[in-house]
Amino acid sequence: MTTPYGVLLPDGCDADQFARRAADLGYERLWLGELWGEDAFVRLTRAADAPIGLGTAVVNVFSRTPATLAQAAATVDEAAGDDRFVLGLGTSTATAIESLHGESFDRPVRRLHETAELAGRLLGDAEAVDYDGETVGAAGAPGLDADVPVYAAALGPAARRAVGRVADGWLPHNVPFDRLEPAFDTVAETARERGRSPDDVAVVPWVPCAVADDEGVARDAVRDHLAYYVGSGEGYRNAVAESFPDAAEAIASAWERGDRDEASQRVTDEMVAAIGVAGTPETAPDRLDAVLDRDVVDAAVLVLAGGAKPLLDSTVDSLAPDR
Numbered sequence: 001m002t003t004p005y006g007v008l009l010p011d012g013c014d015a016d017q018f019a020r021r022a023a024d025l026g027y028e029r030l031w032l033g034e035l036w037g038e039d040a041f042v043r044l045t046r047a048a049d050a051p052i053g054l055g056t057a058v059v060n061v062f063s064r065t066p067a068t069l070a071q072a073a074a075t076v077d078e079a080a081g082d083d084r085f086v087l088g089l090g091t092s093t094a095t096a097i098e099s100l101h102g103e104s105f106d107r108p109v110r111r112l113h114e115t116a117e118l119a120g121r122l123l124g125d126a127e128a129v130d131y132d133g134e135t136v137g138a139a140g141a142p143g144l145d146a147d148v149p150v151y152a153a154a155l156g157p158a159a160r161r162a163v164g165r166v167a168d169g170w171l172p173h174n175v176p177f178d179r180l181e182p183a184f185d186t187v188a189e190t191a192r193e194r195g196r197s198p199d200d201v202a203v204v205p206w207v208p209c210a211v212a213d214d215e216g217v218a219r220d221a222v223r224d225h226l227a228y229y230v231g232s233g234e235g236y237r238n239a240v241a242e243s244f245p246d247a248a249e250a251i252a253s254a255w256e257r258g259d260r261d262e263a264s265q266r267v268t269d270e271m272v273a274a275i276g277v278a279g280t281p282e283t284a285p286d287r288l289d290a291v292l293d294r295d296v297v298d299a300a301v302l303v304l305a306g307g308a309k310p311l312l313d314s315t316v317d318s319l320a321p322d323r
C-alpha cells in the first residue's frame with residue numbers, strides 16, 4: 001500500500017503522546033478537528049516536536065477571520081518545521097455556528113470559498129494582499145511566507161466548485177466511496193475552468209473506522225458515527241442520500257425525534273460498508289486498502305468511529321500503515 005494516510009486525534013488523548021505513537025506506526029499525519037473544548041491549533045502545537053505531519057480537519061470559517069486562520073496556521077507550521085502543516089477548513093453546521101459562536105450561518109459556500117482563497121494568499125509571500133470579497137476582505141496585509149496548503153471540506157456541488165477554484169485539497173466526509181470519483185468530477189471541471197490542473201487538488205477523504213474482535217461491535221461503532229452526522233447535519237444527510245435516500249430520511253427522522261438508538265439502527269450494513277471501514281483485525285485492513293486503492297484518493301484521514309475509546313488500540317494498531 002503506497003497511498004499515505006493519517007489519523008484524527010481521538011478525544012481525550014494527549015496530542016504529543018498520540019502523535020508519537022502514530023508516527024511510530026507509520027501514519028503520515030495527525031489531524032485534529034474542532035468544535036467545543038480545546039483549540040485545535042494549540043493542541044497541534046503540543047504535537048509539533050513529533051516526527052509526523054499535522055493538519056486541521058477541520059476548523060470552521062466563521063469563528064475566526066481569514067487573517068487569524070492564516071496566522072494560526074503559520075505559527076503551527078513554524079513550530080513543526082519542514083512545512084509539515086495543512087490548514088483544513090470547513091463551514092461546520094448552522095447549529096454549531098449560530099448556537100455556539102453566535103454568528104449567522106450566512107452564505108456558507110461563499111464564506112468557505114473566500115476564506116480559503118484569502119487565507120491562502122495571506123500564507124504566501126506577497127508584500128501586500130488586497131482582497132475585496134463579499135463576506136471577507138483585507139487591505140495591504142503582508143504575506144506570511146509560509147508553505148501551508150489550504151484544504152476545504154465540501155459535500156454539495158457548489159462547495160465542490162469552490163474547492164476546484166481555490167483549494168489545494170478536498171476533504172470529503174460521508175461521501176460513499178464509490179461516489180468519490182463522480183463527485184470529484186465537479187472539482188476537476190471547475191479547476192480546469194480556472195486554468196488549474198485537477199492533479200493539483202489532493203483528494204483526502206475521511207474514513208470512519210472501527211476494529212474489534214467481534215465484527216458486529218465494530219459495525220455498531222461506525223453505525224453510531226454515521227447516525228450522528230446524518231442526523232445532525234443537512235449537508236452530510238444529503239451526501240448519504242445520494243446513495244441511500246430512504247435510510248438517510250429514516251435516520252434523520254429518528255434523530256430529530258431524539259431517538260438516537262433508532263437512528264443508529266437505521267444505518268444499514270450496506271451504508272457501513274459504503275462509507276466506513278468496520279471489521280476484525282483480520283478483515284478490516286483489506287477493506288481499508290480497497291478504499292485507498294481508488295485512483296481518485298491521494299491520502300486519507302482515519303477517524304475512530306463514534307469516539308469508541310474501547311476500540312482505540314485495536315483500530316489504530318490494526319489499520320496502521322506499518323502493520
